[in-house]
Amino acid sequence: MVAAVLETLSIPRASALPSASLGAVAGSSVSRRSSVRFSDFRGLKIQPVRSSSSVIFRSGIDRRGSRIVCEAQETAVEVPAVTDPTWKSLVLDSDLPVLVEFWAPWCGPCRIIHPVIDKLAKQYAGKLNCYKVNTDESPSIATQYGIRSIPTVIIFKSGEKKEAVIGAVPESTLTTCIEKFL
DSSP: HHHHHHHHOOOOOOOGGGSHHHHHHHSSSSHOOOOOOOOSSSEEEEEEOOOOOOOOOOOOOOOSEEEEEEEEGGOOOOOOOTTTTTTTIIIIISSSEEEEEEOOOOOOHHHHHHHHHHHHHHHHHOOEEEEEEOOOOOOOHHHHTTTOSSSSEEEETTTTEEEESSSOOOOOHHHHHHTTTO
């Protein structure tokens, strides 16, 4: 079922279109309404996979071992992980304030707050260190700081816990907490 849907799915890059109009993509009633110009569209792309086999789909399109990937993966900010051996040197002995996100891979709200933490890490680079602790891999750190719910974000300054925020909160809430300790 999914394979049949994917066979008919075509997602062209805007830069590959003659005028980057929706009409050129689908030839549908959308073309009568207006054209849309995408500036530096970075979405899904077809990435070739090295293979000698060739697959011809019902649509007649030859896909020689390719897969669809999300280009956003290339631009994601990676907030470094902290583990038991690195906790003291990265968090407690830091000269800068430190934001630590306690999370787990199975936690839905944690996935919601990850992009916010990534954005804050970029925004406060040089003023604030940001790290994350996987509570499944480092339960002793979570226990030491009384983490009972995730995601939990804790701000440390001079090795001391200063403030904790529990749950997937808006960026403005975290920004307010960070600003108090800069």
